[in-house]
Amino acid sequence: MYQLPEQFVRANRASVETFTTFAQAAFSGAERVAALNLNAARSLLEEGTSTSRNWLAAKDVQDMVSLQATLARPDLGTLNAYSRRVLDITVQTQEALSDVVDARLSEINTDLDLALDTMVKNAPAGSDLALSAFRTSLSAVNSAYKELSRTAKQITEMAEANFAVAAATKPAPKIA
Numbered sequence: 001m002y003q004l005p006e007q008f009v010r011a012n013r014a015s016v017e018t019f020t021t022f023a024q025a026a027f028s029g030a031e032r033v034a035a036l037n038l039n040a041a042r043s044l045l046e047e048g049t050s051t052s053r054n055w056l057a058a059k060d061v062q063d064m065v066s067l068q069a070t071l072a073r074p075d076l077g078t079l080n081a082y083s084r085r086v087l088d089i090t091v092q093t094q095e096a097l098s099d100v101v102d103a104r105l106s107e108i109n110t111d112l113d114l115a116l117d118t119m120v121k122n123a124p125a126g127s128d129l130a131l132s133a134f135r136t137s138l139s140a141v142n143s144a145y146k147e148l149s150r151t152a153k154q155i156t157e158m159a160e161a162n163f164a165v166a167a168a169t170k171p172a173p174k175i176a
């Protein structure tokens with residue numbers, strides 16, 4: 001008789017737990033990106049300080065020309081490492097969030113199946129067709145979600161592979 005309020009309490013408790021887990025995973029990813037950015041800013045500041053000291057230590061035009069040639073070369077290795085780290089954090093965060101959503105959807109599907117079984121037992125005669133149609137549509141929705149999830153994972157894997165190829169490709173040397 002009091003089963004309905006208990007179901008709402010259980011559903012709300014599960015929703016709060018899911019939201020908390022989801023938020024923790026999102027904040028963890030954001031913290032990692034913020035730490036990465038702080039470290040990158042610190043490195044840039046250190047490099048800028050070193051460059052300024054080198055400019056101030058230059059004694060003649062030849063030193064300035066060689067220093068300018070050194071500074072004109074982009075540091076692709078550092079840029080690639082930073083980009084790779086951002087991609088890794090993004091992929092790991094996306095996987096954690098996806099796991100939370102998958103687990104919650106699995107729980108919802110289980111609860112819905114139990115509720116449908118109860119409805120079938122208590123349903124009036126002739127409602128079997130409607131409940132069967134509802135189960136079929138629920139199955140179609142679950143299949144579509146699984147397919148979208150699989151496609152998203154494939155796209156992520158392709159992006160990682162493309163990034164790895166791009167990072168491994170060295171730019172052609174400049175001819176002076």
